[in-house]
Amino acid sequence: MTKERRILVYGAAGGIGSAICRLLHAQGVRLHLVGRTESKLASLAQEVDATYTVGDVTDAALFAKVAQEVGETLDGLVYAVGTITIRSLPRLTAADFLNDFRVNALGAALAVQAALPALKKSAGVASVVLFSSVAASQGFTNHASIGMAKGAVSALTLALAAELAPKVRVNAIAPSLTRTPLGENLLGSEQMAASIAALHALQRLGEAQDIAALAAFLLSPQADWISGQIIGVDGGRSTLRTKG
Ligand SMILES: NC(=O)c1ccc[n+]([C@@H]2O[C@H](COP(=O)([O-])OP(=O)(O)OC[C@H]3O[C@@H](n4cnc5c(N)ncnc54)[C@H](OP(=O)(O)O)[C@@H]3O)[C@@H](O)[C@H]2O)c1
Secondary structure, three states: OOOOOEEEEEOOOOHHHHHHHHHHHHOOOEEEEEEOOHHHHHHHHHHHOOEEEEOOOOOOHHHHHHHHHHOOOOOEEEEOOOOOOOOOHHHOOHHHHHHHHHHHHHHHHHHHHHHHHHHHOOOOOEEEEEEOOHHHOOOOOOOHHHHHHHHHHHHHHHHHHHHHOOOEEEEEEEEOOEEOHHHHOOOOOHHHHHHHHOOOOOOOOEEHHHHHHHHHHHHOHHHOOOOOOEEEEOOOOOOOOOOO
């Protein structure tokens, strides 16, 4: 593999995306950023010395544009774009379900599809990191739409990991509630944050750095024998019960 890895990050200016970009930049990775708000992308691009493309993942034309701008070779792709639609079934519309599916799942599939020729040109084994959620493996009330969309991401991870092996590895991270602009939407007050934190065996909410650390590992050659995994970074929420 060439010394300088090249990695494409969708949702780069988000809480988790930007933490991943900062970590990868510190490791000497060349980054190409994608997001929908130019001002956020431009300032992050300057900080991490990256190129970038502005666009919305619900616009199918974005992916070909990114493929053109990213260059011929890629060693990794991160799709850290997402929604949190927490609403009871009677309050969910067909448009809510479709939007969650498009932003979380279809966007991920189209991002990988468009980047595939460049990923296949990696000198090593290229790595894709997608984002599922604890809500794809645990049933939570008011999570019908986002749970369904993230369940699709988990299944996509497995299907692509099989189809793209051995040249490209595909894994997903499944966080529980993490303090980012997206996660903060669910935290009305510090009291609410403390009560949700207490549902986790490790007694706190996630931080973007908790998630970024695993993403950076999965993108590195140290993870070259890991593919088709959906890994919880969730304070124990998906597997542990410490009370009752
Ligand atoms: N935070 C959590 O509690 C949590 C839990 C489970 C799973 N996850 C998943 O982790 C991933 C990263 O989430 P995060 O917490 O870092 O969220 P975030 O801070 O809101 O970042 C998401 C990024 O995606 C961008 N984005 C959203 N919709 C887009 C669209 N239609 N087109 C292009 N870009 C779009 C946002 O752009 P703007 O900045 O312009 O809005 C933002 O930069 C997501 O897949 C999320 O579902 C997060």
